[in-house]
């Protein structure tokens with residue numbers, strides 16, 4: 001079978017018959033022209049007819065017109081590209097300015113907030129004399145509110161540092177299990193209040209290469225979420241294994257789970273799917289966005305596997321140490 005192609009060099013395509021492909025076991029009779037030969041002859045005739053319909057001068061004009069159009073279009077594309085590059089630069093500059101402003105504002109907020117939390121806690125201790133039930137209650141609200149604001153300000157500060165590429169990392173080798181023990185000791189009171197069992201199944205011999213403080217911040221975010229979103233009598237486990245990507249950590253809970261359509265969105269800023277039950281304090285909705293930022297800054301990745309009502313598994317990878 002022959003097929004018709006069109007020459008690419010003309011703005012007004014001229015049909016050209018292409019050579020038919022022969023099968024390997026194709027045999028031709030000596031006397032009769034083969035089908036392929038007949039097709040090939042017909043093809044040459046078509047080209048001749050097409051060439052005859054346009055004189056050489058006309059073809060040259062067509063080619064020149066085509067060249068002109070190509071150049072015009074190339075120019076338009078180049079202009080569009082330059083425009084996009086400028087827009088990109090402007091967006092990056094605005095994003096840096098936003099991050100700078102947030103970082104400065106957060107810094108200014110922290111000092112007075114720390115004072116409010118500190119003095120509210122002093123009042124709540126009632127060392128200078130009894131406050132009475134009502135005032136003790138008001139002071140507790142002041143302290144809770146200020147602590148929430150402080151957490152929010154700290155989170156915004158972290159996030160703006162990540163976005164501006166200004167989060168300083170001091171990476172080194174350390175024992176992951178030891179760092180996790182320190183995090184678990186902070187989480188333990190909340191877990192105990194809900195009768196949630198905590199398991200650290202990370203091998204003591206496992207060495208990872210990362211910023212130890214930021215590693216603990218990641219584990220704190222994941223483990224405190226796991227405890228927050230797990231009903232009473234559940235369990236939370238952390239384990240790790242080394243594979244070709246480095247070390248893969250996993251925080252597993254038996255909690256309420258996350259619907260499939262929200263499993264990517266929860267890593268975005270201020271996305272909260274559910275409120276924690278059992279009187280646990282509402283978070284800022286920034287924890288996972290920060291966690292993802294820190295993991296990625298250190299060359300790792302993070303993802304979740306979860307089913308509603310069946311719990312969640314948060315995975316993240318880090319480079320292995322020596």
Ligand code: ADP
Nearest residue numbers: 225226229266272273274283284285286287288
């Ligand atoms: P928050 O401060 O609300 O905990 P995060 O960014 O840490 O903010 O988490 C975002 C949302 O993802 C949470 O509000 C919750 O809806 C969901 N989530 C996170 N971890 C879990 C978990 N272990 N189980 C169920 N839902 C979770």
